[in-house]
Amino acid sequence: MGIKIENISKSFKKIEALKDITFNVNDGELFGLIGPDGAGKTTLFRILTTLLIANEGTASIVGFDVEKDFQKIRNIIGYMPGKFSLYQDLTVEENLKFFATIFGTTIEENYDLIKDIYIQIEPFKNRRAGKLSGGMKQKLALSCALIHKPKVLFLDEPTTGVDPVSRKEFWEMLKRLQQKGITILVSTPYMDEAALCDRIALIQDGRILQIDTPEEIIKHYPKTIYNVCADNMYKLIESLKKYTHNYNVYPFGEFVHYTDKRIDFNPNELLHFLEEQQLKNIQINKTQPTIEDTFMELAK
Amino acid sequence: MGLMKRFIGFIKKEFYHIFRDKRSLFILFGMPIAQIMLFGFAVTNEINNVDIAILDHSKDVTTKEIINKISASKYFSVSNYIRNEAEIETAFKKGKIKAVLVFEKDFSKKIGKENIATIQVIADATDPNTANTISNYTSAILQKYQQEINTTIKIPYQIIPKTRMVYNPELKSVFMFVPGVMTIILMLVSAMMTSISITREKELGTMEILLVSPLKPSQVIVGKVVPYIFLSIINAVIIVLLSIFVFKMPIQGSLILLGIESILFIITSLSLGILISTISASQQTAMMISLMALMLPTILLSGFIFPITSMPVVLQVISNIIPAKWFIIILKGIMLKGVGLSFVWKETLILVIMTLFFIGLSIKKYKIRLE
Missing domain, CATH: 3.40.1710.10 (abc type-2 transporter like domain)
Structure with missing residues (x-):
């Protein structure tokens, strides 16, 4: 049950969007598809939501084949596309009512499922959807995708373009929906959101890099990472890149994540080097690898 | 939860779209009235004073x-x-x-x-x-x-042509324009507006959600089309009323037949609109195709302004595939000559066949998926 994906490949003319994708999503799981723009996330979503047909491979949603049983699947899934796809000229309430009606249900019938989410936008129920803020649009879109009580929920980059507070709230809502027994497949380019999923698949250039729980994925990171910071960020990066033993240098928030080629690396050596480069207020501290680090390592 | 309820919900949504968009409201109701007035009063072949x-x-x-x-x-x-x-x-x-x-x-x-x-x-x-x-x-x-x-003088031979103009004895040009304008407006409203409204769903991404719903493609299409059938009928009624009461144009034939033929032509235009929407990805393309491929031939080749008999043979042949040509013949027959179905059945049949062909083609072209 859940979602089964076996050897899915998909090409558009000469561009290979997906290459031999295989993974399963268990019943009731919150599964994250993590990868940058253009990795093939949306294409995979469209195949699973019966909007596209794969060139090779098979996939099934709760046992229904995405190609043969597409009508059945369209009754039991909820889909929130990456682009805001509601009617901008309809009000919040009219949008919700419309989607309830075409799925053959009413707002009242499934109100308890969307209550937590809808209650936050209900004060604006007479406002046109086009006039809502990003966070509210996304809550409305989620309500519309949930109104028919789907068994499986597909959310394609639901938090792109949404403020950090709304993003946090959104993930809390997903957790609550999961507790109600809904299987959720969510894609995101934000690595920090990956940690909130039960399991994640890292995807790039149409290939799955790794599938595991977020904790396991971090554990597999092969090197020790150091947070380095100094007064002049730009010069710091330049200097680190000049350092002959560097393995990896990339900015990470207010720090630079640094890894060294050597196993017996001594941070003091690096400190001396950086001081010679006229950098001031240098700090070098060990840090935990994140999913982003793992991703960068795997994507090499 | 019946199919009917879903259908009504869909139509209700379509009407919200139409009545909330000032531009489409203007095209729907402003343009027909403006056009008929323009052709009735301003554009004329008659000379006066x-x-x-x-x-x-x-x-x-x-x-x-x-x-x-x-x-x-x-x-x-x-x-x-x-x-x-x-x-x-x-x-x-x-x-x-x-x-x-x-x-x-x-x-x-x-x-x-x-x-x-x-x-x-x-x-x-x-x-x-x-x-x-x-x-x-x-x-x-x-x-x-x-x-x-000369009454007093006898002329040995005299041939006097006695001309009588039938069906429009006063040679009012508005009588000629009304059928043409009605054809253009029904075509414009039905074909352009439906094709735009379907492609708008594609452009805004809502088509993606409609596809991933239990609604069948045919239900989506019918739901899109029904409001425009309704609005086009209102337009046809407005035009007929204007021509009767403002331009004193007598409708010689049966109003019921006129109504039925108009609905047939509306459906022909709608099926063309659906066909256009299946081949265009954006509202702009849909509008351009509607204007270039439908409106221009309708105005130029339907016999509305330029008589078909005086066209080059090639254009005369092409004019046969323009639905508007047949509808104008039907309209002139019913409105001016007062003929019944027995005189326009051939033209009616041609329109029916064209409609079935366009509907068949759009069903074949319509995608149940994104590609």
């Missing part, structure tokens, strides 16, 4: 009488008397005068002695149609005058 000038070299009884006859007619008003040939050019260049009548010297005397006198009609042919009409009308007035003064 055309300003003419007179250059009378004899100024005698006969010329006075002729001038009186001419200025008494509703077609002309004599606005200027000029004194010599040199002034003709200036009179025309001022632009107000469309024709000059020149009476030769000793007009009455010549008629009395030689039985022949000439009037020269100089018409401004920058607008050839008007120039032609002016010269025809003046000839007619002169001929009538000639007959009046």
Whole structure:
């Protein structure tokens, strides 16, 4: 049950969007598809939501084949596309009512499922959807995708373009929906959101890099990472890149994540080097690898 | 939860779209009224109170009488008397005068002695149609005058053509425009508006959600089309009412037949609209295709403005595939000639076949997925 994906490949003319994708999503799981723009996330979503047909491979949603049983699947899934796809000229309430009606249900019938989410936008129920803020649009879109009580929920980059507070709230809502027994497949380019999923698949250039729980994925990171910071960020990066033993240098928030080629690396050596480069207020501290680090390592 | 309820929900949503978009409301209701008024009042082939000038070299009884006859007619008003040939050019260049009548010297005397006198009609042919009409009308007035003064004299042979204009005896051009404008408006509203409204869903991404719903593609299409059938019927009624009450155009034939034929043509146009929406990805493309591939041929090749019989053979053949041509024939038949279905069944059948063909093609082209 859940979602089964076996050897899915998909090409558009000469561009290979997906290459031999295989993974399963268990019943009731919150599964994250993590990868940058253009990795093939949306294409995979469209195949699973019966909007596209794969060139090779098979996939099934709760046992229904995405190609043969597409009508059945369209009754039991909820889909929130990456682009805001509601009617901008309809009000919040009219949008919700419309989607309830075409799925053959009413707002009242499934109100308890969307209550937590809808209650936050209900004060604006007479406002046109086009006039809502990003966070509210996304809550409305989620309500519309949930109104028919789907068994499986597909959310394609639901938090792109949404403020950090709304993003946090959104993930809390997903957790609550999961507790109600809904299987959720969510894609995101934000690595920090990956940690909130039960399991994640890292995807790039149409290939799955790794599938595991977020904790396991971090554990597999092969090197020790150091947070380095100094007064002049730009010069710091330049200097680190000049350092002959560097393995990896990339900015990470207010720090630079640094890894060294050597196993017996001594941070003091690096400190001396950086001081010679006229950098001031240098700090070098060990840090935990994140999913982003793992991703960068795997994507090499 | 019945199918009907889903369907009604969908139609309700369509009406929200239409009534909340000022642009589509204008195209739907502003344009038809504006067009029919424009064609009814402004665009006309008739001549009324055309300003003419007179250059009378004899100024005698006969010329006075002729001038009186001419200025008494509703077609002309004599606005200027000029004194010599040199002034003709200036009179025309001022632009107000469309024709000059020149009476030769000793007009009455010549008629009395030689039985022949000439009037020269100089018409401004920058607008050839008007120039032609002016010269025809003046000839007619002169001929009538000639007959009046000739009653006493017997002419051995005489052939008199007695013309009678049937179906539109007063030659009102609005009678010709109403069927054409009605055709264009129904085509515009039905084909362009549906194709735009379907492609808008594609463009905004809502089609993606509609596809991933239990609604079948046919239900989506029918839901899209029904509101426009309804609105187009209202438009047809408005146009017919305007032509009856504003332009005093009598509808000779059966109103019911007129209604049914109009609905048939609306459906033909809608099926074309659906077809356009299946091949265009954006509202802009849909609009361009509607305008270029539908509106232009409808205006130019349907016989609405230019008679089909005077077109080159190639265009005459092409005109056969334009649905509007057949609908205009039907409309003229019912509105002006008062014919029944027995006279227009062939045209009706052609429209039915075209409609079925377009619907079949759009079903074949319609995608149940994104590609």
